[in-house]
Amino acid sequence: MSDHELRVSKIRNGTVLDHITGGSALHVLALLGIDGSEGTGVSVAMNVPSDRLGTKDVVKVEERELSQAEVDVLSLIAPRATVNIVQEYEVVEKKRVERPGSVAGVLACPNSSCITNADEPVTTRFDVLDDGLRCRYCEEIIREGIADHLAVS
Amino acid sequence: MRQDHLVAAGQLSRADVERVLDRAAEFDAALATGDPLPARYPETVLALCFYEPSTRTKMSFETAMKRLGGDVVDMGGVDASSVKKGESLADTVRVIQGYADGIVLRHPREGAARMASEFVDVPVVNAGDGAGQHPSQTLLDLYTIREAAGLDDLTIGIVGDLKYGRTVHSLATALTEFDAHMHFVSPESLRLPRSVRFDLHEAGAQVREHTELDEVLPELDVLYVTRIQRERFPDEDEYEKVAGQFQIDAETLAAAGDDLTVMHPLPRVDEIDPEIDDTDDANYFEQAHNGVPVRMALLDLLLSNHE
Numbered sequence: 001m002s003d004h005e006l007r008v009s010k011i012r013n014g015t016v017l018d019h020i021t022g023g024s025a026l027h028v029l030a031l032l033g034i035d036g037s038e039g040t041g042v043s044v045a046m047n048v049p050s051d052r053l054g055t056k057d058v059v060k061v062e063e064r065e066l067s068q069a070e071v072d073v074l075s076l077i078a079p080r081a082t083v084n085i086v087q088e089y090e091v092v093e094k095k096r097v098e099r100p101g102s103v104a105g106v107l108a109c110p111n112s113s114c115i116t117n118a119d120e121p122v123t124t125r126f127d128v129l130d131d132g133l134r135c136r137y138c139e140e141i142i143r144e145g146i147a148d149h150l151a152v153s
Numbered sequence: 154m155r156q157d158h159l160v161a162a163g164q165l166s167r168a169d170v171e172r173v174l175d176r177a178a179e180f181d182a183a184l185a186t187g188d189p190l191p192a193r194y195p196e197t198v199l200a201l202c203f204y205e206p207s208t209r210t211k212m213s214f215e216t217a218m219k220r221l222g223g224d225v226v227d228m229g230g231v232d233a234s235s236v237k238k239g240e241s242l243a244d245t246v247r248v249i250q251g252y253a254d255g256i257v258l259r260h261p262r263e264g265a266a267r268m269a270s271e272f273v274d275v276p277v278v279n280a281g282d283g284a285g286q287h288p289s290q291t292l293l294d295l296y297t298i299r300e301a302a303g304l305d306d307l308t309i310g311i312v313g314d315l316k317y318g319r320t321v322h323s324l325a326t327a328l329t330e331f332d333a334h335m336h337f338v339s340p341e342s343l344r345l346p347r348s349v350r351f352d353l354h355e356a357g358a359q360v361r362e363h364t365e366l367d368e369v370l371p372e373l374d375v376l377y378v379t380r381i382q383r384e385r386f387p388d389e390d391e392y393e394k395v396a397g398q399f400q401i402d403a404e405t406l407a408a409a410g411d412d413l414t415v416m417h418p419l420p421r422v423d424e425i426d427p428e429i430d431d432t433d434d435a436n437y438f439e440q441a442h443n444g445v446p447v448r449m450a451l452l453d454l455l456l457s458n459h460e
Binding site: 111113114115116117118119120121122134135136137138139140141 | 241263265285351
C-alpha cells in the first residue's frame with residue numbers, strides 16, 4: 001500500500017476531488033457547504049506530492065455525488081481539479097471542471113457599498129470573466145484572492 | 154430602446170441614445186414655443202424615491218413627468234419614510250409599484266437600482282446609485298454635447314473625481330458607442346475604477362489618463378468638470394489631500410481651443426470660477442436645463458414600452 005493510499009483510503013460511495021490546488025481543500029469544502037455536520041465521512045489530504053502540480057490537495061466526500069453545477073463552481077478556486085463519482089468502490093463517472101458563465105450565492109461582493117452587502121433579500125451573482133469575476137449588481141471586478149470572498153463558511 | 158428599465162449606461166446602444174436624443178430635441182423645440190404640450194400620459198404617476206439629496210435630478214424628473222401630463226408621488230426624505238423603520242429597499246419598491254407606473258430611484262449603494270428592477274414590474278430608472286452609475290444624467294450630457302460640439306470625432310477631457318463620480322462612469326461607458334477620444338484627468342488616488350477601465354478596454358476605446366489638465370486642454374472640444382465629492386471619501390484626510398486640485402478659471406482656459414465647451418453635472422463647489430459663467434465656453438446651466446426634455450424623452454420611451 002502506497003503512502004498516498006495510507007493517507008486517504010478508498011471510499012465506497014461518494015465523490016473524490018483530486019488535483020485541487022495545494023492548500024485550497026478547506027476553501028473547496030467551504031464552497032461546497034461541507035462542514036462535517038452532515039454526519040458522513042469526509043477525508044482531506046493537503047499538500048501531498050503531485051507529478052502534475054508539485055503539490056495538491058485531495059478531498060473525498062462520502063455518500064454525496066456532486067452535481068455538474070457544483071463542480072463548475074470549483075473551477076473558480078481549483079481550476080485543475082478532477083472529479084470522480086464513486087459507487088461500490090468503482091469510479092462510475094468522471095466530471096470535467098469547466099468555468100461557468102456566472103455563479104450565484106457562493107461569493108460575497110468585496111465592495112462594502114454594494115447593495116448585496118446591505119440587509120436585502122438578494123443573492124450575490126457574479127459573471128465569470130476570462131481573468132476574474134464581476135458583480136452583476138455593483139460591477140466590481142475581483143481578480144485576486146477569490147477564495148477570500150467565499151460567502152459560505 | 155427596448156429595455157424595461159434604465160439602470161446602467163452599458164445597456165444603451167448608439168441607436169438607443171440617438172433615439173432618446175432625437176425625441177428630446179422634439180420636446181425641447183415644443184417646450185421652447187411656450188405653448189401647452191399635449192398630455193401624453195394623463196393617468197400616469199411616477200414615484201420619486203430619493204435616498205440621497207438631489208435638486209436637479211429630482212426636480213427635472215418631476216417637471217418632465219408633469220410636462221408629459223402625468224403626476225408624481227414623492228417618497229420624501231429617508232427620515233420621513235418607513236426606511237427609517239428599517240424597511241428594505243426590496244420591500245419599499247414592491248409597495249411603491251402598487252402606487253405608481255414607474256420608479257425613479259436614487260440610493261447610496263451601488264447596484265441598488267438593478268436589484269430594485271428585479272423586484273418590480275414597472276420601469277425603474279437609476280437616478281444615481283452610490284459611486285456607481287447615473288445613466289439619465291449621461292443622456293442629458295450627451296444631448297448637451299451633441300448640441301454644442303457634436304458627437305462625431307469628439308475629443309473630451311473629463312476632470313476631477315473619476316473614482317467616485319457616477320456621472321463619469323456612465324458618460325465614459327456611453328461614449329464608447331461614439332468612438333470618442335477620451336482624456337481622464339485626476340489625482341492618482343481618484344483614477345477611474347477598475348470596472349470602468351475594464352469596460353473601456355473591452356470596447357476598444359481611445360483613452361488616455363493624465364494628472365495635469367494642461368497636458369491635454371488645447372486638444373479638447375469638451376471639458377467635463379466634476380466635483381470632488383467629500384461625502385464619498387471614507388477618510389477626511391484623503392479628501393483634504395485632493396480637494397481643490399482642479400480649479401478652472403479664465404487663466405486656465407486661456408490655453409484652450411476657441412470652441413471649447415465647458416460642462417459640469419453640478420452642483421459645483423469651487424471647481425469652476427463663476428467668472429466663466431457668462432462666457433461662451435460655459436454650458437453647465439444649459440446642461441442642467443436639458444434635464445427636462447431629455448428626461449421627458451426617456452420617460453416617454455420607457456412608459457410607451459410598458460403600455
